[in-house]
Amino acid sequence: MRIVLLGAPGSGKGTQAKLLVEKYKIPQMSTGDLLRAEVAAGTDLGKKAKAAMDAGQLVTDEIVLGMIQARLAKPDAKNGFILDGFPRNIPQAQALDAMLARLGQPLQLALLVDVTTDILMKRLTGRRSCGSCGAIYNIYFSAPKTSNKCDKCGSSLTHRSDDNEQTVGKRLGVYQQQTAPLANYYKAQGKLRTVRGVGVVSAIFKNATDIIESQIRPLADVMSKIESAAARQAAKAKAEEAKAKAAAKAAKAAKAAKPIPAAKAKPVVAAKAKPVVKKAAPKKVAPPPKAKAKSRKATKPATKAKKVK
Ligand SMILES: [Zn+2]
Numbered sequence: 001m002r003i004v005l006l007g008a009p010g011s012g013k014g015t016q017a018k019l020l021v022e023k024y025k026i027p028q029m030s031t032g033d034l035l036r037a038e039v040a041a042g043t044d045l046g047k048k049a050k051a052a053m054d055a056g057q058l059v060t061d062e063i064v065l066g067m068i069q070a071r072l073a074k075p076d077a078k079n080g081f082i083l084d085g086f087p088r089n090i091p092q093a094q095a096l097d098a099m100l101a102r103l104g105q106p107l108q109l110a111l112l113v114d115v116t117t118d119i120l121m122k123r124l125t126g127r128r129s130c131g132s133c134g135a136i137y138n139i140y141f142s143a144p145k146t147s148n149k150c151d152k153c154g155s156s157l158t159h160r161s162d163d164n165e166q167t168v169g170k171r172l173g174v175y176q177q178q179t180a181p182l183a184n185y186y187k188a189q190g191k192l193r194t195v196r197g198v199g200v201v202s203a204i205f206k207n208a209t210d211i212i213e214s215q216i217r218p219l220a221d222v223m224s225k226i227e228s229a230a231a232r233q234a235a236k237a238k239a240e241e242a243k244a245k246a247a248a249k250a251a252k253a254a255k256a257a258k259p260i261p262a263a264k265a266k267p268v269v270a271a272k273a274k275p276v277v278k279k280a281a282p283k284k285v286a287p288p289p290k291a292k293a294k295s296r297k298a299t300k301p302a303t304k305a306k307k308v309k
Contacts, residue, residue, distance in 0.1 A: 001026065001080040001216045002105055004087070004096075006182055007113035008175045009168075010123040011197045012204065016113055017084045019205045020212075026080040027071070034067040035059060045070065061092050065099050072103065080108075089178045093185050108216045110186035111208060113197040117172060124168040128157040 001024060007013035017028045038046030045066045049059045064086060071077060087093040100106050115123075126140040130150035137144050137157060144150060148157050162168075186192040193211045197204055 001212065002100070002108045003080070003212070003216075004083045004107055004110045004186070005113065006110055006179065006186075007197060008115060008117075008120050008179070009171050010120040011113040011115045012201070013084065013113040013197070015201055016195075016197075016205060016208055017082050019201075020082050020208065023209065024080070024212075026082060027074075027076050028082045028084055029068060029071055029077075029086075030084045031064055031067070031086045034064070034071055038067050038070075043070075061095055064092075065095055068096070069099060069103070072105070087182060090181055090185055093182055107186075107191060109212065110182070110189075110192045111211065112183050112192060112194045113204070113208075114194045115197040117176075119198060120172055121165065121168060124171075125163055125165050127163050128159055130155050131158050 003020070005013045005017055017030075020026075021028045035046075035049055039050045040046070045063055049063050049067075052059045052063070068083070068086070072081065083096075087096050097107070122140040123138065126138040128137045128139060128144070128148070129135070130137075130153065132155035133150060133153045135150050135152050137150075144157065149155070150157060183192055183194075193215055195204060195207045195211055
């Protein structure tokens with residue numbers, strides 16, 4: 001199954017992606033992970049990406065698509081993938097579609113994890129974490145028992161500076177402007193499905209898998225039927241072709257075989273028969289019965305020869 005996950009920062013799509021990876025045994029491809037892996041491996045794409053990042057530039061779509069294509073070629077991606085964080089805009093989506101079409105692996109589903117802006121704001125600005133034990137809280141949804149104190153270890157909780165309303169508002173604004181139109185792009189292709197990203201994680205996941213099962217599985221079944229029918233057809237055609245080839249070969253061999261043994265047989269028989277007869281005749285003059293039989297044979301051509309003369 002080939003899926004693109006869409007969702008704003010704070011929508012929880014990363015959590016859903018991980019659960020989908022576990023359930024369907026297909027890799028999650030996030031551009032961040034791909035970038036890190038390519039740079040670490042020192043591939044050509046990794047070097048290009050690193051050069052761009054070192055120069056403070058954005059890694060081009062071309063590089064990102066190259067990395068995705070390289071990742072798709074790995075064996076664990078043969079049953080599909082979950083793309084997370086790419087595409088982020090329409091041109092990237094178009095480039096991705098073009099690449100996947102070339103590979104014969106078009107997207108099957110764009111799954112949007114939908115959460116209202118109000119809730120996104122609370123999720124992102126309400127985050128508090130414990131610097132000592134790593135526990136995470138949210139002052140709106142999962143507040144600690146004592147304000148700003150960790151339930152587990154009693155340490156003070158910290159609020160990341162970029163989790164303030166202004167920064168979060170900006171991030172969500174960028175998402176709305178750039179990524180939200182992707183929903184329409186995939187809707188126009190008939191590939192968009194939406195899952196509400198609010199509530200218990202397992203319930204959201206259940207809804208997501210229901211959508212996937214109903215959208216992709218039937219399509220996958222149809223595709224596998226078409227593919228196996230095509231495979232049968234191809235096998236039949238191949239068998240017929242092989243049969244025809246074998247028949248043609250046999251016919252050719254037969255054609256070739258007839259004149260050759262004929263041409264060879266006559267001289268061989270003649271060459272063997274004549275010397276044998278010639279040699280045998282003088283030697284076997286003494287034993288009468290055999291000599292008679294052979295002499296008869298020997299005389300026949302002689303009479304024929306006379307007739308010809
Ligand atoms: Zn703690």
